[in-house]
Amino acid sequence: MDAANPTAIEIVALTKRYSVDIAPAVDQIDLRIASGSYCCLLGPSGCGKSTTLRMIAGHESVTQGDVLLENRNITRLPAAARGTAMMFQSFALFPHLSALDNVAFSLKMKGVAKAERQRRAGALLERVAMGHLAQRKPAELSGGQQQRVALARALITEPRVLLLDEPLSALDPFLRVQMRAELRRWQKELGLTFIHVTHSQEEAMALADTMVVMNHGLIEQVGSPHSVYNHPASEFVARFMGGHNVLATPEGLVAVRHDHMQIALAAEGAATPGLPAQITDIEYQGTFVLLGLMLADAPPAMQSVSVMLPEARYLAQPFELEQMVRLSWAPEHARVLGPGAQRPAPRATVPAKPRRDELAAMAA
Numbered sequence: 189m190d191a192a193n194p195t196a197i198e199i200v201a202l203t204k205r206y207s208v209d210i211a212p213a214v215d216q217i218d219l220r221i222a223s224g225s226y227c228c229l230l231g232p233s234g235c236g237k238s239t240t241l242r243m244i245a246g247h248e249s250v251t252q253g254d255v256l257l258e259n260r261n262i263t264r265l266p267a268a269a270r271g272t273a274m275m276f277q278s279f280a281l282f283p284h285l286s287a288l289d290n291v292a293f294s295l296k297m298k299g300v301a302k303a304e305r306q307r308r309a310g311a312l313l314e315r316v317a318m319g320h321l322a323q324r325k326p327a328e329l330s331g332g333q334q335q336r337v338a339l340a341r342a343l344i345t346e347p348r349v350l351l352l353d354e355p356l357s358a359l360d361p362f363l364r365v366q367m368r369a370e371l372r373r374w375q376k377e378l379g380l381t382f383i384h385v386t387h388s389q390e391e392a393m394a395l396a397d398t399m400v401v402m403n404h405g406l407i408e409q410v411g412s413p414h415s416v417y418n419h420p421a422s423e424f425v426a427r428f429m430g431g432h433n434v435l436a437t438p439e440g441l442v443a444v445r446h447d448h449m450q451i452a453l454a455a456e457g458a459a460t461p462g463l464p465a466q467i468t469d470i471e472y473q474g475t476f477v478l479l480g481l482m483l484a485d486a487p488p489a490m491q492s493v494s495v496m497l498p499e500a501r502y503l504a505q506p507f508e509l510e511q512m513v514r515l516s517w518a519p520e521h522a523r524v525l526g527p528g529a530q531r532p533a534p535r536a537t538v539p540a541k542p543r544r545d546e547l548a549a550m551a552a
């Protein structure tokens with residue numbers, strides 16, 4: 189990373205092993221997250237994304253490896269001394285405290301005088317457009333308003349990096365889409381680094397500058413939503429991101445987007461080019477029509493494929509259930525898939541010694 193885009197968080201060979209008999213939950217992962225960027229850790233349940241976030245936050249001990257924040261080794265610092273703050277799924281607001289007192293809480297713990305902590309909490313609530321509701325209790329606020337209070341509470345410690353663990357999953361689908369736009373706007377306005385854990389591809393695509401796709405405690409792919417979606421590195425990423433068919437070709441496995449597939453009726457007796465397939469499902473989706481098909485000559489696990497047609501194209505030439513068709517794609521739309529992340533051999537790491545200022549912070 190260059191000077192204009194310094195690193196906020198660097199993770200080096202970070203490992204978490206909950207038990208000696210099972211594979212590590214996080215296995216020697218390396219990652220750099222640019223300062224001021226929105227990073228989403230994405231992957232299926234159990235892939236290790238929350239464990240990674242909790243190790244960055246200092247809520248989970250590190251088995252091996254290091255976490256650096258702006259080049260400072262924070263691996264062994266307590267959570268409060270790291271320069272990170274965490275925003276949780278349920279917002280974890282105190283129900284008996286007003287929005288203002290919720291936001292001011294950590295300053296109270298630090299012994300900041302009442303007038304000063306209320307001034308700072310009030311200013312932050314103004315910042316997230318909640319100043320007029322400062323005296324309300326959490327139960328008197330909507331889900332979206334509670335999220336803003338939770339954000340203000342996390343920001344009161346002036347973190348360099350905000351960590352968000354599935355922050356939108358407690359909201360209903362409509363509010364979730366609204367709140368994700370707000371999160372994105374706040375991140376840009378504040379210029380902070382956000383690291384957001386989600387299992388939703390759609391959420392990560394909508395929010396992230398950088399997506400980190402994890403599987404079985406390993407990083408499968410890092411990149412912008414556009415590059416990950418258009419160039420999935422492995423079969424796992426292509427299937428997990430969705431919207432792709434994985435097809436066996438002489439060049440190996442390739443991924444082709446559903447909307448890049450070409451479909452033609454198989455002419456009786458003639459040799460129409462393409463893979464023979466039968467239509468099993470037709471789903472009208474508005475802008476698009478999604479066809480489900482079974483390939484005639486593919487192993488069972490690779491038989492099911494989809495084709496997405498623009499509505500006008502479908503209406504010009506509708507297909508029918510059980511029709512035999514031929515599928516093809518332009519060569520430039522086929523992405524050759526790699527083998528995916530390999531479990532690394534154990535690395536001998538020399539634990540970094542805490543610096544003097546870190547030791548002072550630990551003692552504080």
Ligand SMILES: Nc1ncnc2c1ncn2[C@@H]1O[C@H](COP(=O)(O)OP(=O)(O)OP(=O)(O)O)[C@@H](O)[C@H]1O
Nearest residue numbers: 206207213231232233234235236237238239240387
């Ligand atoms: N405290 C714990 N003790 C033992 N094993 C744990 C603990 N926390 C997590 N694990 C295991 O570590 C692995 C990774 O868990 P983690 O919570 O990091 O995954 P995740 O990707 O965040 O999943 P989810 O989306 O379901 O929260 C899982 O196999 C999980 O069962």
